[in-house]
Amino acid sequence: MYDDTHDPDRFDPQVWSRAILHDHYASDPAWQDRLRHLVLVDGRLVDTWTEPVEGTPWQAHAEHFDREARRHAAPPAPPQAPPYERALLWLEDACGGRAGVHELDAAPLVDVDDRPEASDPADRERLAQTVEHLDGVAATVLTDALGPAQADELGIALRRALALVWQARPDVVRRPRSPQHLAGTLCWVVGKANGLFGPQGSVRMKEVREALAVGASLAGNHAEVEDALWGLRSRNRTCFRPSGLPDLLLTGRSDLLVSGVRRHLVRVREQALVAQAAQAA
Template sequence: MSKRPRGRRPPKKDGRARTRRRDRRLEQRRRRDQEPDLVDRVALALEEHPLSLLELVSGILAILEPPRHPFGPEPSPDVPGFDDLVESFLGTDLHETSALLAVFAAFSDDELFRRRALREITGRADALPGWLADLGRTRVTSVREVAHVLGDGENHVLGVLLPDGTEFTTVVYVDHNVGTLVKDAFVLPAPAAAVVAQLEEIADDPDSVVRDLDPADARARIVEAMEQAAITYPPFETETWPACRALVRWVTGMLPAGGRGHEFPEWSGAQLADLTERFLRSPQGTGFDDPDHRELLESLLWFGSGSGTGDPLRWSPVNVEILLLDWVPRKIVADVPHLDRLPDLLRAFVRFCHAERGIRSVHTQDTLAAVDAFEAEYRQLIRADRRQGPEALLEALGVLDPPDPEWGLNELARAVGGRAVLDALSTEPLPDEPFDWTGVPEDVRPRVGEVLALVDSGCETLFDGGDAVEMRTACRRLLSRTAAADPVAFRRAARSEISAGTICWLVGRASDLVGGRGGLMVKDLAAHFGTGGGSFSQRAGVYLRALGIETPPGAGVELGSPDYLVGARRAAIAEARDGYRSRDDDLLT
């Protein structure tokens, strides 16, 4: 039999109690007029799923937490400090401030503050909901890991049980390609088993593995990855991270201590030398045993053993992209003819490594396709006037300006599909356009029709006026072309709601209508489609690959064509284009 949630009993219903309640309501109304935003948001959150309040407080703490890296922005003088905010809650006797104090106390490591906050809450007349009054009895019920054979990163999935029996799930994605750090995290109001099933459905890949993870090891790994994220600049930010950082830290802190963090094998010089000779003696290594290719191979092994998981045999589309578009142009000082030999060597080495690891050919082909996709830009980069070493790092941090406006123009061109398209970019609104069924196979048309109906409904419900029309047209185009290019994506088991939400998310992000400043919040988009916001970013890869769209790390969502951008977004790109051109003219005069 479950225990009754503890909480303070309401006062007896006598005349003095009614007078006190009336006076308190008047005082609450007066203070509510002074602080409408936060108090009203808390009141609404208390009427919803418990996660609403937990996420709200976590978001507040993310704003208050000072940056750990030297290039972070200075705290805004308009944002109160943590101590000032807490004192205002302690001095304001409202049901909503009591709720805030309860969550702040649960999230805090300061024992004195926790005791003071709980003593203040206990002395107030309003009873908190049972789950909130007993928040300290929350526990983690399951710890699982969702990983992939290519080893780019893992989702850590923690099932959580609140004192009143409410379940929710915390998902933390640790990315190895950018330093084994938390790159994204989110929480979902669903049991962990359902979330794991949804992650498997989104991945739709037999090489994605779900396994139990030792709770102490999970804690060590997540804490370690959060620490690394905190000192990384520029920081990785999504719609939910680092807003949910305090919530993740609280949940992770419920796990036992003493576990082992990420442990990657270190390759000795002798092991790397042996790997070199094995490759050069292999069928894939034929024709590469000469001083130039050996030197380049040494660079590949340096990159592979010194980054990510430290495994020079691990190659994926993502770390191929990092190698070609960042690491080699930034770090390797050599003449162009020498660096021109790298792509062919990389293709051969990827084939060798995947054969050694027994990786399925579909992943080998995807990785080789990434080499093909980035080769032209790589060759352009190694010929460009570019900064290297410390200067390149400072440029990435924003401390140094790009060498010339060409950099900015190239960034804009990538978003719309090339410099010629950028030059002729129209800013006219997209027309109201019917769905194009050309090329969509008959067997997937019923499924595509379901997704189309959901997309149309979502655009009409979530966006206003012209934005709704343009979003609907752009989403129809993306859905039509994806279904024609890769109908297999619509023969799989992914829910139509996830597919529709992902299409809207992709177009909305690319057009700055979802996420970011002033855009539709991702959680509202997810709520409309009845799924988790994290599902969209993970499912998006299926559709982007179908259309051959590659988005560089940290670049946000780029669909590579103005066909998917609303007029306002194209106008902003055109304005930036003209600004870069003006700067280019100034440099020439």
């Protein structure tokens, strides 16, 4: 039971009147109707009413509950960064850092001799077969869906991704069941990074699976491939994609993005930098 003792010098018993309490404390919403009275006769409820708790013997309990609530209240959320700042953070994850954002251009990908090399015959065979499957997807599925120019760029990006993963994590290349499965995962990662699949893309994963003759999901070990591409570089994992930006898988490698995608990102960068300069002015 609550202790109903009180200091008569501090508390006027007349304030117990509901009418007086209402008139006296109605201007303070924080204290209104926190106290509920229940009247029972022979254990049966016959009346109930509410009134402010301030000035009653139970005010100390309300203050104690308020202190408890403040102690356990979640800290206020930090203020949301302005749109241009969120866009730049997102671009850093797309390009691999601030320097990559500023160096971003829209030139088409150029094929260079970056095919992976290996000393072990089994590794060489797996790498060669994977390249063959990647080139096959680019020459058929991607060319039919996107045209030869964009398919050529994607073929370069696919082979480059294989070389980067092999250089960073050879075990990720060796682990898949077959070169077809490895090629499928690389197609999934590079395709997602360029927005090829899904509602906004024009390439169907089913067609890639059929071209590679794999029945399993293309995303088999995509997390390991992504980690290999990122390496030990930090990511802005808490940065959500700002509204209006393309839904891309962020690999931190702008050299895996075709020119059309990078052209879009260049526009985003310029708009964000203009907004940043205006904010600083």
